Amino acid sequence: MTFFDTHALEFLVFLPVVAAVVILLVPAERPSVVLRIAWAAGALMLVGSLYVFVRYDYTQGGFQLVHQYRWLDQLGISLKLAVDGISTPMVLLTGVVIFAGTLVSWNIGQSHEGTGEHGGVPTTRQRNKDFFILLFLLVSGVFGTFVSVDLFFLFFFYELAVIPMYLLIGVWGSSSTFPTFSRTKEYSAMKLVLYLVGGSILAWVAILAIYVVSQAGTFDIEVLSEVSFDPGFQRTFFPFLLVGFGVLAGLWPFHTWSPDGHVAAPTAVSMLHAGVLMKLGAFGIIRVGMTLLPEGATTWMPVLFGVATVNVLYGAISAMHQQDLKYVVGYSSVSHMGYVLMGLATMEPIGVAGAVLQMFSHGVMTALFFALVGVVYDRAHLRDIGVLEGLAKRMGWTATFFVIVGLTSLGLPGLSGFVAELLVFIGAFRTQPVLAILGIVGAAVTAVYILRLLAKVFFGPVSPRWEGLPDAKPLEAFAASILTASIVFVGLYPLPFIRMINTGVKALLDRVSGA
């Protein structure tokens, strides 16, 4: 192993922290300097995650790029970083989304959202410095969760990824008022964090139980996965992990933090949150739940299958009725995360591989969605589907990207969503044909609400009100291009992803069948 290989994962976990510290040292009056540092850090994270992706040897499988620091020997806690076939695509996803997210955050602190409150004196809202510090802390948590092979640090990073969200939404977010209801950003921020912390308490209970019952005296996941837990214990504690992590994955009926949170959050936070953080939930179910408690998983997966189907249909049908662009995307996330859960519930190689690929695909897709909604919102200052009309004529690039991401969402072949959902459907149909058919129907419902949205917002005659709307800036178009390129690449040539995921899924399911 080269020096780079040994330290690649630490680089990813600590680079955001370093970037945050550097930004801390920049005077708040120099927002453009902050912005450039943020872009550079984002680019480095993308490069680092690409490096990890390329270096992972799928022919070997297992945990690679391992590096371990002793931390608290008495309790068996160590900072052990490694990636396997499931976490490597997630690392790449994080790199792609954070880079695009920093690019589209050029207007943080100078958009209409923050101006004119205190007579010219910059408030926190109008500074981008604090924003990027919190954002990078969050990203450090995300990378840390994906690459930790130690339960303690996995949980630590998991919390680190959630807490900054409160300030990011509460300070830089936006409140919305609708004819029948309104949601303040403070409400949404608090609901989101309370929900996720509530979920992590459940997960933490189970993690501690696993630690104590195993009597191995270690938090090392690799060691713990060798322990065979009593089936009764597994059946009791698997639901804790399923629901605890499931909350973050948008598991019905614990999903309501998600649409409200996405709507209130600023663009980059929505991108990161729907794109990456929701994947942390699903990843937690895989890494902790299915890996350590395989028999518990086998017992409870039929239940998850049913709930996942509800997720798919309920999210899609709710999305159909939303008037706010961000709510549509928010509910569509609930629906699409349903496919991830459905794939996991199959406990079958094709379905689980589909779930992991869907995690990547949905992450990139929804990030692109939110980036584009952000562009529209920044120009039009509203997100009402009923009012926006014919934007394609004025915002050609934005519309083009929006059509592409919409088609990804409805599962068009050639784009990443199709491959992932197809695999989920194949696996699901083998295990539970009826629920699988309902899932396929969900994809048709998705077509209805996506095409309705495209037709209303982007097509038709452009109304006089939107005549002067400027298109996406080159910077935003560049960010969108990166995300689009990922979508098209996976859609046409998923082999590099699939063969990597295959090794991870095989190891996972071998443990299940061996139990």
Place this chain on the structure above:
Amino acid sequence: MPGMEWAWLIPALSFIAFALIVAFGRWLPGRGAFIAVLAIGAGFVLFWPVMVDLVRTGLPGEPGQYGFSWTWFPVGDTRLTWGMIVDPLSVLMLGIVTLVALGVQVYSLEYMRGEPRYGWYFAAHALFAASMLTLVLADNFILLYIVWELVGLCSYLLIGFWFERRSAAEAAKKAFVTTRIGDVGLLVGILLLFKVTGTFQMSAIFAEAAKLAAGEPSLLSSGTATAAAILIFVGAMGKSAQFPLHVWLPDAMEGPSPVSALIHAATMVVAGVFLVARAFPLFDAAPTAVLIVAVVGLITAVLAATMALVVTDLKRILAYSTVTDLGLMMLSLGAFGVTAAMFHLLAHAFAKAMLFLGAGSVMHGMHEPGDVDIRKAGGLWRRMPLTALTFGIGALALAGVPPLSGFFSKDEIFGALWSHRPAVFVLLFLVVAFLKAVYLSRAWLAVFSGPLKRENEHVHESPLAMTLPLLVMGALTLVLGFLAIGWTADYQGFGTFVFFHEAEAFHFNLGLAAVSVVVAVGGLAVAWATYVTGRISAASVQRRVAPLHRLVASKYYMDDLYQWVINKLVLAFSGLVAWFDRVVVNDGGVNGTAESVRSSGLRLRYHVSGKMYNYALGMALGAVAVILLWWLVAPV
């Protein structure tokens, strides 16, 4: 000399053209339109050596076959592949698609001149052709489904090409949504077959189906085969605009006329017919499914033929005429007439492409961008003789007048029905044939014959780039019918080239032919009497059957029914779910939990009174409770 192993290049060229125009079109002369035309032209040239090779390598009466596949990616215990099969069915479609697409694209060079997004138009055409060409070559169901969806996408993009028009945007959406509803069936059917047979490979699945049909032990059970065949047919119904999923096709007129020509003739709508023909070994093992195909096809044909009689927009008449013909193709498949259906597909493709291009030529000449009301036209043959001539050939061909191509194909369908289905099918088929003759001649007579209206004095013939494709397709329509007949010892007629089970040389049934000619000529005569001599008054007929006319003119209320379902059921239900999510789950469940925590905190705070005797009482009660508990559970 290239042969069958080059067939993959035919779609590949158009895929490349799509990518090139999207990437570099804006910097190229003519926005890169010529790349698309060159690609499809090269595809048409390549089609010939492929076909010659196919015919040459086969035994007489049993053409050769060539296939290959490579792994897309392995997953779990299976692998997804991209592969192609070159056999008579796919080669026939290659010829149709490349030639029609070539004609349409050449025509569009002139027709679309000056449009914004000129390059994009040709890019979408290239993708459309490429997807359709891959669809006909696909050797497994996954690849088929992939390009099947891409075909749907291209129709969406091209129908909505003028997206600034609200009606175009809505029509594009309607087409995509309707076909996707059918695609749910197709995908479920594919997954069902995979679950049972463990493969997506068509040849393997059809081998199992053949075993089942022959009564040998097979992985497929009769019930599974029937279910899968019906589900696949549901997909075909969406694409091929079969009742009750036909509603998108008439609205698809919102696209530019050449797009309609392509969609109606060679791509999109014939994909469904092709799919059923391709999967016919499966249908053969499921007689119930075949009967359903026949019934749906018949209903479609009858309904569409009546609707074509009452509409007055030229392109809409043609659209319903397409639906009629698609119904007839399905009907033919439903009578085990694979050869007849494919021959009708061939004959219809060129005739219908020509009719739509002719309609475009009329619109071009009249400077009517959207559609032409046939009541506003009239006498145009003086101004545009070439268009009138070719339109007339197309109309007569589809009306089934000998010796044009449509006569032969209609005759084959008639024959298939005669030998496989009861009399009621035959009877209704003849009614449809009669109505076809009436409405097609009505369209021609109303537009081209009679006196020229004053406001149409300015009308002019279209330029050569537009009339040339018309003339080529007109010539083909004149002669293609004779392909049905065997001319040499090596070629015993179309039935020995494309067939199911056994090759069948052409045989002419004089009785059937006579009946079909009488019906067609009768239709022409009725139209002549109505629209030229005025011996029959359309208005009085209309009055006499007023309720029926209203029913047909309202499109059998199908659009209204769907609109009602969408508004009153689907949207209402989604509103209910959205309300439930916000009010019950969120405000009740989530906020309610928070609220109850808060209010219980408010109440419970009173126990922190600061008064010593309260605390003492609490302690005493607690102690008593503990003792009681201990006493209850303690071992005696």
